[in-house]
Amino acid sequence: MAGPVRIHNILSNLWSKNAKLGKILQAGNWEGEIQRCLRSDIASAITTTSFPEFDSSPQLNSHLDLYKLSLEKPDIFWGKLARSRLTWSKDFDRVSDCDLSNGLIKWFIDGKINASVNCVDRHLDKYGNRVALIWEKDEPGQEEYITYKDLSLLVNKLSNSLKNHGVKRGDRVAIYLPCCPIAVAAMLACTRIGAIHSVVFAGFSSEALAGRILDARAETVITANEDVRGGKLLNLKKTVDDAVAKASCVKRVFVYDLLDRQVPMNKLDIPLNKVMSESSGESEAVPMDSLESLFMLYTSGSTGKPKGITHSHGGYLTYAAVTFKHVFDYKEEERFGCLADIGWITGHSYVVYGPLLNGATTVLFSSTPTYPDPGRYWETVERLKINHLYIAPTALRLLLKGGDSWVTKYNRSSLRKLGCVGEPLNHEAFEWYRDVIGEKRCDVIDTWWQTETGGICIAPRPSNPDAPIYPAMPMRPFFGIDPVLLDSAGQVIEEDNASGSLCIKRPWPGMAQTIYGDHQRYVETYYQPFAGYYYTGDGAVRHPGGYYQITGRMDDVLNVSGHRLGTGEIEDVLDDHHAVAESAVVGFPHDIKGEGIYAYVILKDGVSESRENIISELRQMTKKRLASYAQPDMIQFTPGLPKTRSGKIMRRILRKVAASSSDDLGDISTLADPSIVDVIIKNHDKIV
Ligand code: WTA
Numbered sequence: 101m102a103g104p105v106r107i108h109n110i111l112s113n114l115w116s117k118n119a120k121l122g123k124i125l126q127a128g129n130w131e132g133e134i135q136r137c138l139r140s141d142i143a144s145a146i147t148t149t150s151f152p153e154f155d156s157s158p159q160l161n162s163h164l165d166l167y168k169l170s171l172e173k174p175d176i177f178w179g180k181l182a183r184s185r186l187t188w189s190k191d192f193d194r195v196s197d198c199d200l201s202n203g204l205i206k207w208f209i210d211g212k213i214n215a216s217v218n219c220v221d222r223h224l225d226k227y228g229n230r231v232a233l234i235w236e237k238d239e240p241g242q243e244e245y246i247t248y249k250d251l252s253l254l255v256n257k258l259s260n261s262l263k264n265h266g267v268k269r270g271d272r273v274a275i276y277l278p279c280c281p282i283a284v285a286a287m288l289a290c291t292r293i294g295a296i297h298s299v300v301f302a303g304f305s306s307e308a309l310a311g312r313i314l315d316a317r318a319e320t321v322i323t324a325n326e327d328v329r330g331g332k333l334l335n336l337k338k339t340v341d342d343a344v345a346k347a348s349c350v351k352r353v354f355v356y357d358l359l360d361r362q363v364p365m366n367k368l369d370i371p372l373n374k375v376m377s378e379s380s381g382e383s384e385a386v387p388m389d390s391l392e393s394l395f396m397l398y399t400s401g402s403t404g405k406p407k408g409i410t411h412s413h414g415g416y417l418t419y420a421a422v423t424f425k426h427v428f429d430y431k432e433e434e435r436f437g438c439l440a441d442i443g444w445i446t447g448h449s450y451v452v453y454g455p456l457l458n459g460a461t462t463v464l465f466s467s468t469p470t471y472p473d474p475g476r477y478w479e480t481v482e483r484l485k486i487n488h489l490y491i492a493p494t495a496l497r498l499l500l501k502g503g504d505s506w507v508t509k510y511n512r513s514s515l516r517k518l519g520c521v522g523e524p525l526n527h528e529a530f531e532w533y534r535d536v537i538g539e540k541r542c543d544v545i546d547t548w549w550q551t552e553t554g555g556i557c558i559a560p561r562p563s564n565p566d567a568p569i570y571p572a573m574p575m576r577p578f579f580g581i582d583p584v585l586l587d588s589a590g591q592v593i594e595e596d597n598a599s600g601s602l603c604i605k606r607p608w609p610g611m612a613q614t615i616y617g618d619h620q621r622y623v624e625t626y627y628q629p630f631a632g633y634y635y636t637g638d639g640a641v642r643h644p645g646g647y648y649q650i651t652g653r654m655d656d657v658l659n660v661s662g663h664r665l666g667t668g669e670i671e672d673v674l675d676d677h678h679a680v681a682e683s684a685v686v687g688f689p690h691d692i693k694g695e696g697i698y699a700y701v702i703l704k705d706g707v708s709e710s711r712e713n714i715i716s717e718l719r720q721m722t723k724k725r726l727a728s729y730a731q732p733d734m735i736q737f738t739p740g741l742p743k744t745r746s747g748k749i750m751r752r753i754l755r756k757v758a759a760s761s762s763d764d765l766g767d768i769s770t771l772a773d774p775s776i777v778d779v780i781i782k783n784h785d786k787i788v
């Protein structure tokens with residue numbers, strides 16, 4: 101079949117299956133773009149200039165040569181980069197020893213390294229006075245600049261404070277702080293003494309925080325008294341107090357005064373400003389085994405409680421350093437504005453580790469995209485002269501609605517690259533980013549990756565400035581990443597223009613090492629769905645030229661404004677309501693959030709409480725027990741759910757109804773009671 105016709109058929113098929121993707125793809129002249137880009141990509145000269153490590157290899161002339169080397173001889177490729185980009189306390193003996201079938205991931209074996217030395221100490225001689233962090237506070241115009249020297253002092257004093265109060269190598273330390281210099285210092289202070297940090301997004305509820313503390317058996321929490329975000333006061337300490345009351349493993353809570361206000365202190369609490377001021381500014385950095393855990397970060401899966409994804413030292417640091425430099429084509433002294441919170445992996449890899457490992461200047465954004473008005477991002481870009489912006493599609497979609505005038509009134513000439521991450525970037529948002537925000541001067545870099553992958557795996561032009569960019573897709577695998585698409589039988593899909601389950605065939609240094617305390621779950625989740633492959637849980641289409649476009653999750657994980665949420669997590673909360681017998685949660689296309697939350701709820705017999713009350717209580721419960729973004733957008737009461745005879749909920753039907761596209765429900769004959777489908781559709785029509 102001729103290329104464009106086949107592309108069209110496949111995409112049409114996908115559109116009909118996936119309303120969200122359909123919306124994304126239909127918004128542009130897709131086939132024409134693909135054909136144009138493919139021609140110029142093949143013709144473009146590709147250089148390796150930014151990889152001095154390979155300058156003396158005459159057979160490596162192109163980006164493609166280098167990519168092939170990274171796949172075929174990963175030990176040579178990553179070994180050279182790890183040695184030249186990082187400072188090791190002891191060189192590694194072997195580059196890698198991995199076995200994907202059993203989830204055994206080892207990089208830079210027997211090497212010793214310290215993350216804080218690599219992020220801070222080694223820059224001091226040359227760049228001590230360079231700005232490391234720009235703290236963009238909630239109120240515009242109040243930014244603070246922290247040099248590498250300043251950061252070094254903070255990290256040393258904080259690590260001495262931890263040590264003096266009994267925190268040891270291998271201990272887990274929960275950090276419940278907003279994006280601010282003390283949070284970065286806390287992360288690096290942990291790494292300095294070999295403690296494992298577990299940053300918990302400071303918007304999570306006390307219950308979510310307690311669950312994460314308990315799972316990690318963390319004895320130490322670092323938090324602040326209060327904070328303001330979007331003009332609203334956040335009582336962080338109170339949330340931590342409530343969490344600590346449920347987590348008896350906690351022995352000490354360091355409280356930093358971010359705001360000049362008194363909060364009640366308890367017997368476990370240690371005033372962090374005070375103990376830091378009394379601590380020495382020099383703290384020895386512990387050389388850590390490359391394979392020891394650097395940090396853990398909780399993320400949602402399709403089943404069960406959130407997983408403590410654990411990353412190791414050598415592998416993660418190498419991958420964060422190299423991806424930061426080459427995905428964004430970062431040049432010395434540029435200002436990097438990744439506006440994510442440190443509570444997510446994006447904040448770990450591209451607010452903290454990637455930039456600091458490269459001696460870059462990184463922005464810590466503590467406000468919201470619309471505070472005090474929808475011009476906030478662009479006013480910040482102008483004031484801080486940001487060169488690289490890295491944000492989420494959901495923010496773009498939100499700001500786009502406010503119109504161009506909020507953008508054009510600010511000077512954006514400092515911008516050079518425009519990145520995004522977290523969810524599929526739709527055409528409209530892509531074009532607005534490229535044409536209005538970037539005035540058609542800047543590349544738009546859609547990056548695909550996950551908490552588990554440690555760093556970016558698919559992005560348009562890793563260090564290849566001549567390669568063209570397709571609209572709205574991450575496109576090209578990064579060095580060392582060998583993506584494959586598998587069909588449901590586990591067969592590799594060889595042809596282009598096909599969609600399948602996105603898996604990765606070979607190990608790479610950034611990949612997570614385990615799920616904290618549950619290696620079996622790690623193996624079952626990522627390596628057993630398709631033996632011998634890393635399973636991402638995402639679907640993708642591969643276009644001619646080997647360019648990947650992500651179609652969204654294929655499992656029961658929702659992606660709400662770029663935040664992962666397991667449907668099971670939300671159902672567990674809803675089911676705890678005294679009036680609820682059962683619930684089923686699915687995603688539906690949402691203009692701003694990408695995906696909204698739709699809950700079907702069966703009430704117990706004889707419930708007389710008003711439905712409005714129950715809806716409001718259910719929303720409150722999800723906010724309290726999970727986070728505010730976990731509140732269902734739509735709640736539909738139903739007398740039953742579409743279940744197969746074996747009792748499995750047919751979520752496909754619930755998703756279609758939630759998306760108001762119930763014309764083509766497919767085969768429903770295997771349902772125990774097919775008549776429930778009509779009832780569900782009628783009730784849906786009443787509430788939308
Ligand atoms: C989704 C965020 C489409 C995907 C770094 C993935 C994306 C999940 C993209 C991971 C993208 C991330 N296009 N979808 N460019 N980037 N995703 O762990 O479903 O918070 O599996 O890591 O976000 O989310 P996580």
